[in-house]
Structures are given as C-alpha cells and as structure tokens.
Amino acid sequence: MTIQIGQTLPGVDIAVIDGDAEVQRLSTTELFTGRNVVLFAVPGAFTPTCSERHLPGYVKHYAEFKTRGLDVYGMSVNDACVMKAWAASQHVPPGLKLLADGNGQFTKALGLEMDGSAYGMGMRSRRFALYAENGVVKLLNIESPGELRVTTAEALLAATLR
Numbered sequence: 483m484t485i486q487i488g489q490t491l492p493g494v495d496i497a498v499i500d501g502d503a504e505v506q507r508l509s510t511t512e513l514f515t516g517r518n519v520v521l522f523a524v525p526g527a528f529t530p531t532c533s534e535r536h537l538p539g540y541v542k543h544y545a546e547f548k549t550r551g552l553d554v555y556g557m558s559v560n561d562a563c564v565m566k567a568w569a570a571s572q573h574v575p576p577g578l579k580l581l582a583d584g585n586g587q588f589t590k591a592l593g594l595e596m597d598g599s600a601y602g603m604g605m606r607s608r609r610f611a612l613y614a615e616n617g618v619v620k621l622l623n624i625e626s627p628g629e630l631r632v633t634t635a636e637a638l639l640a641a642t643l644r
Contacts, residue, residue, distance in 0.1 A: 484593035484624075491617050492591035496583055497562035499569050501576030505562045510588055513555070513579075514617040520547060520638050521581075522611040523557040523594065526603060527568035531630055532558070536609070537572050539635035544578050546639060552613075557581040559589055559606045583607065594624070609633055613641070 485491070493511035500506075513519070522540060524532035540547075540554055547554050556578070558565065565582040574580060581588070589595045589607040598606040611633035613621040621641060623632040631637065 485612075485619055485622065487619050487622055489619055491614055491619065492588070494587045494591055496557075496581050496588050497565070499562060499566050499580040499582060500578075501569075501574075503576075505566060505582075511617065513581075514614055516616060517553050518551055518616075519553045519555060519614050520611065521555045521557060521614065522633055522635075522638075523589070523607040524609055525558070525596070525598060525606045527558050527560045527564050528571075533568070533572065535630055536634065537568075537574070540578065541572060541574055543635040543639060544575055547635075548577070553577075553579070555579045555581055557583055557588070557607065559583050559586040559595075611638055613638065 491510055491514050493509050495507055495509055498506045498508050524536050537556060560582055561584045562582040565580045569580050583589050586595055586605050594608045594610055595605050596608045609625040611623045612619055625633050
C-alpha cells in the first residue's frame with residue numbers, strides 16, 4: 483500500500499551520500515525527524531531522464547530550497563558506489579543528500595516500487611516527490627509512467643512549500 487499524506491515515513495537504514503564525505507548508513511527516521519524535507523526519487527542513476535532533467539533541476543534550485551528552510555534528498559534503488567559516482571558526475575552540492583536504497587527496502591516500505599524488468603532494471607522506485615515535516619508526509623506527487631511533470635524541482639517550489 484502506498485504511503486499517504488498524513489502518515490509517518492517508515493524507518494529503515496539507508497546509505498547516505500553527501501558531497502565528498504564518507505558514505506554513511508543512517509536511519510530514515512534520523513534523516514527526517516526534526517526537519518522539513520523534499521525527497522525526490524528516480525528509477526535509476528545515470529538513466530537519461532534522471533540525469534538530464536530530473537536531478538539537474540534540484541541541483542540548479544538547491545539554494546532556493548535552502549532559503550525556504552528545506553532539506554533536499556534524492557533517492558534511487560542503486561548501490562552507494564553508483565550513487566556517489568552519479569553525485570560527482572552531476573556536481574551535486576554538499577548538503578543535497580543522495581540516498582542509495584540498494585535493496586529497495588525504503589522504496590518498498592513506501593509502497594512506491596515498480597517492476598523495471600522489461601528494461602533490464604529489476605525492482606526500482608517509481609518517480610515521485612514528497613514533502614515531509616518532521617517525518618510526516620504533507621505532499622506526495624507520483625508521476626505517471628514516462629512523465630516528468632509533478633516531481634520536478636520547479637513543481638515542488640511552485641507548491642509554495644514553507
């Protein structure tokens with residue numbers, strides 16, 4: 483079942499990439515508690531739409547999110563090494579954290595997984611974005627397959643968060 487507005491994000495351990503720092507393994511409860519966070523998820527690091535359009539928007543507008551008091555996390559069902567390389571290749575600024583949900587545990591707990599087997603990708607995350615205050619979902623946007631409209635940085639900024 484897909485997480486709903488008003489529900490608390492599930493607590494699972496996840497790998498966190500933040501700039502040049504060592505990869506950390508943290509609980510999602512620790513990552514979201516006491517913070518206002520925009521989390522966007524992509525089906526795969528280094529895939530065309532994710533690398534050419536989705537992540538770059540968050541990199542470009544990161545400072546604007548920060549001026550609104552928002553943390554930004556990007557997530558994919560990829561291992562930490564892939565996510566670290568993707569962050570470097572995309573010039574992700576320190577502070578914009580990438581979450582490597584290698585086994586899809588967080589994605590499954592959110593009920594937002596998809597089967598990408600037809601594309602040789604296995605289980606992946608649907609493309610989504612959410613806004614959470616202190617770990618409670620306040621906004622949830624899920625893209626239709628093949629689209630990138632409601633989960634962009636611009637769409638989340640237009641939602642007048644904070």
